[in-house]
Amino acid sequence: MKTIKIAGVPEHFNLPWHLCMENGEFESVGLDVQWTDVPEGTGKMCQMLKEGETDLAVILTEGIVKDIVNGNPSSILQVYVESPLIWGIHVAAGSAYNSLSDLEHTKTAISRYGSGSHLMAYVNAQNQNWNTEKLQFEIVNTIDGAVDALTNGTADYFMWERFMTKPLVDKGVFRRIADCPTPWPCFVIAVRNEFLENNRQSLALLLEIINSTTTEFKDIPSIDRTLASKYYQKQEDIREWLSLTKWSQKPLEEKVLNKIQNQLFDLKIIDKKGTFAELVKAV
Structure with missing residues (x-):
């Protein structure tokens, strides 16, 4: 074997x-x-x-x-x-953010540097013509960490695979405000x-x-x-x-x-x- x-x-x-x-x-x-x-x-x-x-x-x-x-x-x-991969862009259910443009100068939760959630934050920012050098990150390790960060306000939005995150949307933990598919x-x-x-x-x-x-x-x-x-x-x-x-x-x-x-x-x-x-x- x-x-x-x-x-x-x-x-x-x-x-x-x-x-x-x-x-x-x-x-x-x-x-x-x-x-x-x-x-x-x-x-x-x-x-x-x-x-x-x-x-x-x-x-x-x-x-x-x-x-x-x-x-x-x-x-x-x-x-x-x-x-x-269809990345859903999520905020806390009670967040004041309602559109992608609201997120321009906010902090994104990422699992770790070099992760998809980190790299796709740049791709999304470029798609929106944001200044990618001014992106802010909060390391949360896992989706559970992201729930804590968005709920506590230590981060403002989180990008994760849309369908795997949907149960959290259905439960009223997150709101999905946009999608960002990978260009590959x-x-x-x-x-x-x-x-x-x-x-x-x-x-x-x-x-x-x-x-x-x-x-x-x-x-x-x-x-x-x-x-x-x-x-x-x-x-x-x-x-x-x-x-x-x-x-x-x-x-x-x-x-x-x-x-x-x-x-x-x-x-x-x-x-x-x-x-x-x-x-x-x-x-």
Whole structure:
């Protein structure tokens, strides 16, 4: 048995991995896949890759691109979710803020620096023609931390995946005032370079299994009910999310990588750009 440690957010996007593990599909080809839920998100997973705490991560594209350019010895194996991530922009339910323009000079809650919530705050600010050099941040680690920060007023707004945050909107904890979709595919599968060099055959088997599952995922009987139950969602919200979400089984294209790097560079999030060969590897 070859052990492969993999990390990802505890969100609906990653149910295909759990189904493969529960059905024994990895085990049947000699892979002991050990999954770690990382509610802190991309910044934490970048750290885990760097420090060898995980071999693979299902991770936000912009976050891992930034971290590899800044020296994380990892690579992108393929795109996992092709469609954009729809970031909801949330305020506390009782907040006086009612529109995006109200938030221009306020403080945003982020899970950590280098996370998607951090990077997308810049993308949103650029979309609104705000001065990105004047953005203010409050580190909250998790969505629970964001609830505390917005409720207590230590931060004013929080960007997080719209559907996973909707139960908090439905409960009257948050109000969603706008959406900000990523201008690129949202999730990729990243690997530590050292692990890639020594385990190409095992990684090829792993990708073959997960790609087969994501290809057929939407056709699984009652998958909307399963997702709604597991992630505490309303079925109609899950059906809308499924209609907007497209998994991928393909490598990241060079033109897409260039677009991401160009935007991160323009926003001064990275101060140099890596080559396609440095960032993207095949098994």
